[in-house]
Amino acid sequence: MGTKQALSRRVSIVGVGMTRQGAHGDADGQALALQAFRSAMEDAGIRDKHRIDGLLGAKQFDGSGIDPVLFSRAAGITPSITGALDYATAAFTLHYGAALIASGACDMLAFVYGRNPPGSMVELSGAQEYDLVHGFFNAAAVHGLSWVEHMHKYGTTTDVLGRIAVQSRRHAELNPDAAFREPMTMDDYRNSRSMIWPLREYDVCRMSGGAAAIIMASSEVARDCAKLPIDFLSIGREATHALERGVQMSFSPERRAARQLYEAAGIGPQDVDVLFPYEATTVAAVAALENYGFCEPGGCEAFVGDGSRIGINGDLPMNTHGGHLSGGYLIGLTHHVELVRQLRGECGPRQVPDAKVGLYASGGGIRAQFYHAATLFARGDWNA
Amino acid sequence: MPERTRPKPKNRFEQAYWDALARHQLSLQRCKGCGFVRHPPGEFCPECWSGEFEWQPMSGVGSIVSIIWYMKSLDARFPEVPYNVALVRLAEGPALISNVVGSAFGELKIGDPVRACYSDEMDFTALLFERGSAR
Numbered sequence: 001m002g003t004k005q006a007l008s009r010r011v012s013i014v015g016v017g018m019t020r021q022g023a024h025g026d027a028d029g030q031a032l033a034l035q036a037f038r039s040a041m042e043d044a045g046i047r048d049k050h051r052i053d054g055l056l057g058a059k060q061f062d063g064s065g066i067d068p069v070l071f072s073r074a075a076g077i078t079p080s081i082t083g084a085l086d087y088a089t090a091a092f093t094l095h096y097g098a099a100l101i102a103s104g105a106c107d108m109l110a111f112v113y114g115r116n117p118p119g120s121m122v123e124l125s126g127a128q129e130y131d132l133v134h135g136f137f138n139a140a141a142v143h144g145l146s147w148v149e150h151m152h153k154y155g156t157t158t159d160v161l162g163r164i165a166v167q168s169r170r171h172a173e174l175n176p177d178a179a180f181r182e183p184m185t186m187d188d189y190r191n192s193r194s195m196i197w198p199l200r201e202y203d204v205c206r207m208s209g210g211a212a213a214i215i216m217a218s219s220e221v222a223r224d225c226a227k228l229p230i231d232f233l234s235i236g237r238e239a240t241h242a243l244e245r246g247v248q249m250s251f252s253p254e255r256r257a258a259r260q261l262y263e264a265a266g267i268g269p270q271d272v273d274v275l276f277p278y279e280a281t282t283v284a285a286v287a288a289l290e291n292y293g294f295c296e297p298g299g300c301e302a303f304v305g306d307g308s309r310i311g312i313n314g315d316l317p318m319n320t321h322g323g324h325l326s327g328g329y330l331i332g333l334t335h336h337v338e339l340v341r342q343l344r345g346e347c348g349p350r351q352v353p354d355a356k357v358g359l360y361a362s363g364g365g366i367r368a369q370f371y372h373a374a375t376l377f378a379r380g381d382w383n384a
Numbered sequence: 385m386p387e388r389t390r391p392k393p394k395n396r397f398e399q400a401y402w403d404a405l406a407r408h409q410l411s412l413q414r415c416k417g418c419g420f421v422r423h424p425p426g427e428f429c430p431e432c433w434s435g436e437f438e439w440q441p442m443s444g445v446g447s448i449v450s451i452i453w454y455m456k457s458l459d460a461r462f463p464e465v466p467y468n469v470a471l472v473r474l475a476e477g478p479a480l481i482s483n484v485v486g487s488a489f490g491e492l493k494i495g496d497p498v499r500a501c502y503s504d505e506m507d508f509t510a511l512l513f514e515r516g517s518a519r
Contacts, residue, residue, distance in 0.1 A: 124458060131481045132388075132389035132461070133388050133389060133390075133391050133510055134388075134469055134481055134482055134483050134510070135388075135454065135462045135467060135469060135483070136469045137458075137459060137462075138458060141454075141469060145449075145451075145471055146450070148450045148451060148452060148494065149449070149450045149494065152450075152493070152494045152495075193455075193456060194453075194455040194456070195454075195455060195458065196452050196453070196458075197452060197453035197455050197466075198452070199452075243471065243479065243481070244423050244478055244480065244481075245478075245479065246449045246471060246473045
């Protein structure tokens with residue numbers, strides 16, 4: 001079996017920007033996205049907006065989202081390539097953008113996204129419809145099916161999910177841009193309402209408003225930008241068989257995505273300084289620990305322990321901005337903003353000491369399949 | 385038990401599946417090329433891509449692969465809670481999403497044997513399961 005080759009041109013993130021996540025009155029998603037785009041351009045030190053030659057947006061399953069053509073018009077730019085993927089959470093879109101840059105089709109590309117959905121701050125996120133004859137909907141349902149299997153097979157309990165939720169909230173308390181910041185304890189978690197058993201209220205992320213933007217460039221172009229570029233080291237991808245084959249969806253013991261990711265970068269999980277799992281639910285966060293080799297299959301509960309291990313000063317700081325669970329749901333984009341800021345050393349009270357390598361890992365169910373997409377990022381001196 | 389939303393068959397194969405359920409018969413397509421039993425219904429076998437198939441009546445027995453319970457109504461179309469959604473693997477191989485009816489919360493677990501039953505409450509027939517072995 002051949003090993004995936006390195007990209008022909010190196011690709012870096014050169015600018016990040018985001019709005020506060022949370023309640024935004026009647027602001028529309030595109031206007032929020034334009035604010036985030038402006039701050040990402042300032043962050044990158046790019047004064048001429050016409051240097052952006054690629055623009056990617058993203059849509060939700062209900063058709064809402066950022067149309068890259070309409071956004072370009074609103075921003076007064078004329079990128080030569082615009083696009084939005086069918087399945088577009090952050091890693092999928094950034095991988096597409098990285099491929100456009102690596103191929104030479106673009107030199108400097110922006111990924112912009114913003115939303116201010118109805119039910120912001122109240123309703124559960126994850127609106128996906130799988131089978132309405134049987135009342136099977138919401139992404140949390142798929143995670144729930146996976147977690148029930150996990151508990152059955154390994155004897156794990158929902159306590160580990162609670163530790164994830166509580167630790168995410170502790171991080172959000174340190175992040176003024178996070179959507180949900182009121183303190184939360186394990187007792188609060190255990191006493192919270194059962195939503196889709198075995199998942200409780202605090203296991204599932206809620207709707208919130210906000211926007212973020214990422215500017216990427218070829219590594220040669222990146223040298224002219226204002227901030228330390230954060231490089232793509234490698235990507236890992238995997239699609240599982242469909243649900244009707246009866247396979248475990250969230251947990252992926254074959255770990256093809258992880259193998260591809262680590263082999264291409266020539267490193268392993270022990271080299272990761274900070275981990276950013278995309279978590280529609282707490283299950284996705286513990287799945288990332290097992291899928292990406294931070295612990296053995298079934299070992300997530302022992303690994304997480306009382307939660308301090310995944311805290312800012314733990315062995316494996318995780319979702320230091322509060323993740324989706326407490327930071328606010330934004331298709332994994334705020335995870336990338338935080339990852340870049342961590343590797344640059346800009347995170348103040350929640351800075352992970354000397355963070356040089358970051359891993360973003362996502363898994364998502366669409367229709368009846370499940371996809372994994374992950375990226376390893378590093379600062380230029382990571383292996384110095 | 386959830387309120388049910390009428391199925392919208394996308395092609396004549398899905399239509400045939402629902403027509404059979406209306407006769408209280410669970411039938412899936414068995415590939416004549418390689419023997420694979422597929423679901424959801426479609427024109428070609430996802431294994432060998434053959435278009436030759438026959439409708440094979442299923443035994444209707446299977447077991448629970450995993451099960452969740454909607455404890456709070458999250459959608460106005462499904463106001464009645466609690467209800468479960470289960471992934472059921474049929475003895476013939478494929479797995480289906482359905483509801484296991486007739487059991488209360490806490491009474492069902494992974495591996496439990498289930499058998500097909502049918503609901504005609506709406507203006508279509510839904511395939512459901514109940515706890516138990518073959519009749």
